[in-house]
Amino acid sequence: MAGRPLPGGGGVCAAAYPNTSAGFPPHLQAGAMRRRFWGVFNCLCAGAFGALAAASAKLAFGREVNVGFCVLGIIMMATTNSLMWTFFSRGLSLSMSSAIASVTVTFSNILNSAFLGFVLYGECQEVLWWGGVFLILCGLTLIHRELPPPRKPLPHKQR
Known part of the structure; x- marks a missing residue:
């Protein structure tokens, strides 16, 4: 049965399976871009809330802290930490990959921590x-850009 041709022209044609993937319709492309935007937005918010959690922990457990500030800092730390995990899990579900989400959250956390450290504690960072932050930003632009279209294979030389 394997050696017999299929009746009625049922053979497989090479043109039926092109090398390029089928493009998405415009309404699906717009939905994918919206989903990607919200994934990045949630990851940036998660990084900001993580930095706020760290800053509030530093306020709560500082050396000369009033008991009221300590309690307020612990409550704020717990709240912002739970918000950070909420936004991070949303960002993970909306992102194209977990690596993209993790690097975006890390970048946002580092940048917001530097800003809060300067505003709250007067800390300055070295050049x-x-x-390093600039290199992380360069890596982010590389992983967030759209993948290039697949190249057509080069024709093989015939002998």
């Missing part, structure tokens, strides 16, 4: 530190 080398900002160079």
Whole structure:
């Protein structure tokens, strides 16, 4: 049965399976871009809430802290930490991959921690530190950009 041809022209044609993937219709492309935007937005919010949680923990457990500030800092730390995990899980579900979500949250957390450290504690970061942040930003732009279309295979030389 394997050696017999299929009746009625039922053979498989190479043109039926092109090498390029089928493009999405415009309404699905718009939905994918919206989903990607909300994934990035949730990851950026998660990083900001993580930085707020760290800053409130530093306020709560500082050396010379009033008991009221300590309690307020612990409550704020628990609240912002739970918000961070909520936004991070939403960002994970909306992102294209977990690596993209994790790097975006890390970048947002580092940047917001530097800002809060400067505003709340007067901490300044070194130039080398900002160079590292710039390299992380370069990596983020590489992983967030759209993947290039697949190249057509080069024709093989025939002997």
